[in-house]
Amino acid sequence: MRIAALAGGIGGSRFIRGLLAHLASTHPDGSGGTTAEVTVIGNTGDDIWVHGLRVCPDLDTVMYTLGGGISAERGWGREGETFTAKAELASYGVEPTWFGLGDKDIATHLVRTASLAAGYSLSEVTAALCTRWQPGVQLLPMSDDRAETHVVVDDPNGAMDDSGRPLQIAIHFQEWWIRYRATLPAHSFAIIGIETATPAPGVLEAITNADLIIFPPSNPVVSIGTILAVPGIADAIRSAAAPVIGVSPIVGGAPVRGMADACLRAIGVETSAAAVATHYGARTNGGFIDTWLVDEEDAGIVEVVSDLGISCRAIPLLMTDVAATARMAAECLQAVNS
């Protein structure tokens, strides 16, 4: 069984962890893993240069979560992390002081930065880093090219333009997300470089050869949406032979985690499981998904989503632990088979 999953950071990673746990029980490889081949296409729009280091938050979150190194409390970065270098940099007054650069995490960024400088591609670097972490999936960046999400906001320092309106500026997604906790209303998102970005090696093949394609409960705008914005990927999914199933990141009108509501608001999409399904669209109608899983709390919208041409089921969607997530994954596979 070949599965291709698009993934952002925390939500996507946790879902894949449950998927692998489920597959280990249904397609065991005899040593606790699975014979199924799972390819994770990771979002790189969050990537950022920090203190001269190339940081890939979503790729690292997938790698650490599946490799057993993730901080359970934060959902990002390493377990047992310290922030000594970060404090020392702040003592020098060096910005950005708002970015949580962990000491263990720095090793990952040093290896990545040196390898990129030596001419290796992000795909090659990611594969090399995964040799240590053994995530149990093939982790591919969505692209080896730079495609960086920036957010257009009113200048937080209150500057005005010539006509006395708030000056609009673009700040890096990480600054919006971490420094401002997405509280600055976003006018729009700009993915710098996306127009000329190409899918990383293996990405289109993973989609084309998949028996199942999954949109996990990642941020539909800045994670899944960014991956779909890489030229070629959206069309590959629309025309894929495999069924495409999505898992709602919104339960009862609010994101389960993170600030997807701030992102959805920016693109004029209501924060609801039905609105996100509509946003992704039915594949029979030029969209991306065939099936949509919502939480039992949203059972009332199953009919509405089904009327869109998307088959819909309401199941428990809270990833409270690996076993609960494995049950969600089982429902995904079962929904597809039915």
Ligand code: FO1
């Ligand atoms: N998220 C935060 O809320 N605060 C941080 O200081 C922070 C630092 C950080 C460092 C490395 C990394 O891989 C992720 C980090 N994140 C942090 C999470 C990250 O901003 C988001 O998870 C993704 O970019 C959105 O999915």
